[in-house]
Amino acid sequence: MEETVAIVGAGMGGLSAAIVLATSGFRVTVIDAADGPGGKLRQVTAGGRTFDGGPTVLTMKWVFDALLSRCGTALGDEITLKRCDVIARHYWQDGQRLDLFADIAESRRAIADFAGAGEALGFQRFADDSARIYRLLERSFIDAARPNPLSLSARIGLHRPSALLALKPFSSLWSALESYFTDPRLRQLFARYATYCGSSPYLSPATLMLVAHVEQAGVWTVEGGMHALAQRLMQIAQDFGVEFHFGERVSAIDRDGSAKAVRGVTTDRQRHVPAHFVIYNGDAAALPGLIGQARPARGGASQRSLSALVACGPALPAGVPLSHHTVFFSNDYAGEFDAIFGRGQPPADPTVYVCAQDRPAGHDNSGGADTGQAERLYCLMNMPANGDSHAYPESEIDRCLSSMQRRLGKNGLTLQLDRTALSITAPDQFNQLYPGTGGALYGRASHGWMASFQRPAAPGPLQGLYLAGGSVHPGPGVPMAALSGKIAAERLMADRVLHGRSRPAAITGGMRTRSATADSSPSQ
Structure with a gap:
């Protein structure tokens, strides 16, 4: 009998696990509440244009090459990449500038x-x-x-x-x-x-x-944005028979009669999806509610990582030149983190990261700067992960945006943002997107030498349940989440052999059910 795996979440960990398992002969179904793949690699629309609304940096390319070698391909054969000459540009008060380069010398x-x-x-x-x-x-x-x-x-x-x-x-x-x-x-x-x-x-x-x-080993931009990476991995997974169901939230991970092992998942459409194994690619903080356990007390909020306020929209920058990745540093770095982690408040003087999504990394003038037209800008400031206990009204959002613009101005960048044309995501909205997190974008904070050992491992609390994503080992970030999915899939297969079940026949890269360039739309 063909063995089945249900994957909860089409983020990077879920996509990676799906590819590993599908190429190893399992029948895989991926279910996600969003309308497309990527998880935190999401897209937003502002001013009639699309933006990467999540991670903007691709590193550790070897992770994806190793993953796709199972499919007989490599990342550079599937998407168009460009290595950044300038890793990032940095500004301090009065326009003091330093670029870091891919070349150490x-x-x-x-x-x-x-x-x-x-x-x-x-x-x-x-x-x-x-x-x-x-x-x-x-x-x-x-x-x-x-x-x-x-x-x-x-x-x-x-x-x-x-x-x-x-x-x-x-x-x-x-x-x-x-x-x-x-x-x-x-x-x-x-x-x-x-x-x-x-x-x-x-x-x-x-x-x-x-x-x-x-970073020195390579920072890359992806043609079409980081979301294009998630789309391509989904299409590759579909080539190996993985089914995707979007716009459907998993409401419960179902147990067998002993209540010790999984038997599938149930969605908010009251649809039961039977499965021999389940991989949960979501934040570990939300898992207890899915398996019928009491959620931990909010005391765990003190261990949360940073959240953010992200504003995406078209704008015409003036003053100091931007690179693709540009950082504008606060005058009071210690005060910034004390406000966030010590007092649970937005910093009054934030460090601001700006991603100029139309600019190749390393060029002073490109994209919108050449045409005199507004270009796509992504602006981020760090915030406390209190989105489950604190609502962010427009007045507070306006104060944060004003703080960002003040810092940009002091460091030499004039940026007039049309707030009616912005897509803004605050910690409370991130908490809605990623339940149980309070808006934390990286799982638990890496505070103290034991923090890395305290992230959950791949085996879950039920037999046949495995964990993936940025909140579990090895940690947050696009390549690390992909590694977590690979580790979860490999542990699933190792446990399966340990319990005396034969391994399914692997599918080689030459046996795709569809070509790599086929137009494959997700199942609904």
Whole structure:
């Protein structure tokens, strides 16, 4: 009998798991409440134009190449990618500017011009150490079933104490940066890597330095936007027979008579979808309600990662030139995170990230800037994840937008936003999109050296239930969520063999049910 898997959620983890399982011979059904794939890789419409409304950065391309090798293809054969020459542009008060480049030597020269030769040497040490941390963790932690501290130590090598200490687990990212940089602007720049997993650089471990190496290894833009990646992965999964049902929310994960094992899912249309296995690709905070357990008390809110206020819309920027990715830093970085994590309030002086979605990375003038017409801009400020307990009325949204525009102006960018033409998402709306989160976009915050070990692992609390997504191991981010789906699928298959069931016949890349370029629309 063909074995079936129901996947709850068509985010990156669900898409990855679907491809792994379908190419291994399972019959897979994916159900999602949204009207299309991607999860947080969503699209929004503003001013009559479409925008990426979620993640805007693609890194760790090897994750997707490895995933698609199961299908006889590679990421660059399926979508059009362009590697960014400029990783990001950064501005401080009065237009002080520093670009980070894909080439380390070019970044070192830029830092020397910006802050002096000593800081450039500090950057080289930082780059070397971040690469070392990444290499230590890539196979032992990132692309592996979730270890505990002891098993991680064993994987790295208990006989290599210098390697374990190189991870800097007991230092905060901010304090570690003080050993590399004396210029506070550079500490602020590289401390921002903590926010990539929704955390404060003052509370998260220095291990997050590895993000610097991830970026140096390649930052990519996707033709058609990041949402196009999700669309293409869905189409590839469909080529291998995966069925997708959108606009249908899973209301319960069903148990068998023993109440210890799954037997499928029920949707809000009162439709039962039988399945031998279930992969839950949603935030772990919402899982208890789906399996009939009491939800945890809101005390868990103190462990949540950052939320955000995201404003997308057409605008005509003036003043300092934008790159594809541009960051405008606050004058009070510590105060920004104290407001969010300490007081649960929007920061009065936020750091603002702007993605100019019509601009190739590294060009001062392109897209709308060449034509004199408004271009597509995505503006983000960090916010507390309190969207389940605090509503954000228009007056508060207006204050946040004004704070963003003030910071942009102080750092040299004049940006007049037509608020009637904006798509705005605040923490309460993110909580509606991703139930149980309060609007947290990265699962739990990576605060303290144990935080990475406290994310849920792939095996769920019921037999036959597995977890994927950014709130579980190995963590948030597009490639990490994809890895979580792969890990969940591989654990499902390993458990299946362990319990004496034969493995289904794998489907090779030459046996797609449809061609890679076929027009395949999701099942409704």
